[in-house]
Amino acid sequence: MIQSNMNDNYDCLVLGGGPAGSTAAALVAEAGFSTLLVERDKFPRFHIGESLIPESYWTLKRLGLLERMKESAFTKKYSVQFVSGEGRTSVPFYFNQHDPRECSQTWQVLRSEFDQMLFENAADQGATCRQETRVQEVLFDGPRAVGVRLTGPDGHSRSIASKVIIDATGQQSVIGTRLGVRKIHPRLKKMAVWTYYRGAARLPGIDGGATLVLRTLNRNGWFWYIPLHNDITSVGVVGDVEYMTANRGKPEEVFAEEVALCPGLQERLVGAEQVEPIRIAREFSYTSQCPAGDGWVLAGDAFTFIDPLYSSGVLLALKSGELSADAVIDGLRSGDTSAAQLGRWAPEFEKGVACIRKLVEAYYSNCFSFGEFLKEFPQHRGAITDILIGRVFHPTATDVFRDMDPWLPEWLRGV
Numbered sequence: 001m002i003q004s005n006m007n008d009n010y011d012c013l014v015l016g017g018g019p020a021g022s023t024a025a026a027l028v029a030e031a032g033f034s035t036l037l038v039e040r041d042k043f044p045r046f047h048i049g050e051s052l053i054p055e056s057y058w059t060l061k062r063l064g065l066l067e068r069m070k071e072s073a074f075t076k077k078y079s080v081q082f083v084s085g086e087g088r089t090s091v092p093f094y095f096n097q098h099d100p101r102e103c104s105q106t107w108q109v110l111r112s113e114f115d116q117m118l119f120e121n122a123a124d125q126g127a128t129c130r131q132e133t134r135v136q137e138v139l140f141d142g143p144r145a146v147g148v149r150l151t152g153p154d155g156h157s158r159s160i161a162s163k164v165i166i167d168a169t170g171q172q173s174v175i176g177t178r179l180g181v182r183k184i185h186p187r188l189k190k191m192a193v194w195t196y197y198r199g200a201a202r203l204p205g206i207d208g209g210a211t212l213v214l215r216t217l218n219r220n221g222w223f224w225y226i227p228l229h230n231d232i233t234s235v236g237v238v239g240d241v242e243y244m245t246a247n248r249g250k251p252e253e254v255f256a257e258e259v260a261l262c263p264g265l266q267e268r269l270v271g272a273e274q275v276e277p278i279r280i281a282r283e284f285s286y287t288s289q290c291p292a293g294d295g296w297v298l299a300g301d302a303f304t305f306i307d308p309l310y311s312s313g314v315l316l317a318l319k320s321g322e323l324s325a326d327a328v329i330d331g332l333r334s335g336d337t338s339a340a341q342l343g344r345w346a347p348e349f350e351k352g353v354a355c356i357r358k359l360v361e362a363y364y365s366n367c368f369s370f371g372e373f374l375k376e377f378p379q380h381r382g383a384i385t386d387i388l389i390g391r392v393f394h395p396t397a398t399d400v401f402r403d404m405d406p407w408l409p410e411w412l413r414g415v
Helices: 019-030 056-062 066-071 111-124 174-179 205-209 241-245 251-260 313-334 346-364 370-376 378-389 401-407
Strands: 009-015 035-038 075-077 079-083 106-108 128-130 134-141 144-151 157-167 182-184 190-198 211-215 221-227 232-240 279-282 286-288 296-298
Touching: 009 019, 009 144, 009 313, 019 035, 019 111, 019 157, 019 313, 035 111, 056 066, 056 313, 075 205, 079 205, 111 128, 134 157, 134 174, 157 174, 157 313, 174 296, 190 241, 190 251, 221 251, 232 241, 232 251, 296 313, 313 346, 346 378, 370 378, 370 401
Parallel strands: 009 035, 009 157, 035 128, 079 211, 157 296
Antiparallel strands: 075 106, 134 144, 144 157, 182 286, 190 232, 190 279, 211 221, 221 232
16 A cells, blocks of 8 residues: 655655666665655556566566566567568567576566556555655755655645665656766667557467567668557657658658558558557667765666667666665665765676667667678577576676677777
C-alpha cells in the first residue's frame, strides 16, 4: 500500500518513481533505512521504453517481482530480429540458444503498468511513497546535498532533510541539470518519432513477442517494432536530428515518409489501426561527467541513456538503481556518504554501458555488417548476444572488440 505520511528527516530521499528510483527506494528501505520516494506524476502515467532485455531478470528477482511478472499480461520476449531496408528478416537472436536458463525469457511491458508495479513494491518494502509531488529545489550546505524543498498535490511547499539523495528524475535530472554535469554524445544526436497500432502483424508462437529492428531503404533511419499486450504494437522511427527535421514537415508527416521508406514495416501494418497520437523525443543520448557528490548520487536516465536501439534503457535504470542503492546502504551503515562512496559503482557500470554504446555506433556507422562479421568470426556470436541481452558488467565483455575493431570505422576503434 502506498503511504501518504511524510516526516521531516529521512536517511534516504529518492527523487523519481521510475524503474531506477523505485528499485533504489525498495532496496534502501528493505535494508532498514527510512526512505522517502517522490514522483512528480500520478500513476499510472505514460512512459516510453517498453522492451526489456534478459539481464533485467536479476534485479527483478532481487526485488521479489519475478512471480508478478510471470503472472502479468505482459508479452513474453524470447528474441530480437533485424530487418534490412529491402525487407529481408534475419535469423532470430534467440536468447535461450545462448543461455537455456529461465533468465533468457523477458518481457515487452506497458510502462504505465510496469512502473506502477515497481513503485508499489517500494512501498511494500517500507518506503514512504508520494505521487504528484514536485521537487522545487535540492538544498545544499556548501557542496553537500542535505535535503529538498517539495510541493505536494495540495500546492503547499515543505522542506525535507536527508542524509543521502538519489536523483532518479530521468532526463530532467534535477541535480545533474543544476550542476551542469550532463554531456550530450556528439555522434548520437538522434530524434525519435513514434505511435501505437492495434492489429499489427505478429508471427505465431514465441516469435510473436520478438523486438524487430527495421532499417529504412535510405539507411538514414530505423524503426522499432515492439508487440505489447492487448494487441497493441509500439512503432517508432529513429534518425539523426538534422535528417529528421531539416526541410521536413510536421512529425506526423515525417513518420509517414519514413514508413514509406520501410517495406518491412509496411507489410506488417497492413490492416492495422493507429490508436495513439504521434510523440517525439530528441537528443536523448548522454552521460553525466560526475555521477555522485557528497550526499547525492545519480541513477537511471538522470545518469546516462544510450539510445533506443537494443532496448537497454530499462536494464540500465534497474541496474543503476540497484548499484546506487547498495552504495547508499553501505554508506549509511558506515557513516560515509561522500562522493567517493556513493559513486564507487559508476566506473565499472560505465564500462558496461560503453560496450552497448559501441554496438549502437557500429550499427549507425552504415559501414559495418553484423552478419558479415559473424560469418568471419562465428565464435563471437555468443559475445554479441551477451551484449544484446545486457550481460556487460564483467571483465571480459570487451573481448569481442579485439576482432571487431578492424571492421569498424577508424573513429570507433578502441572506443
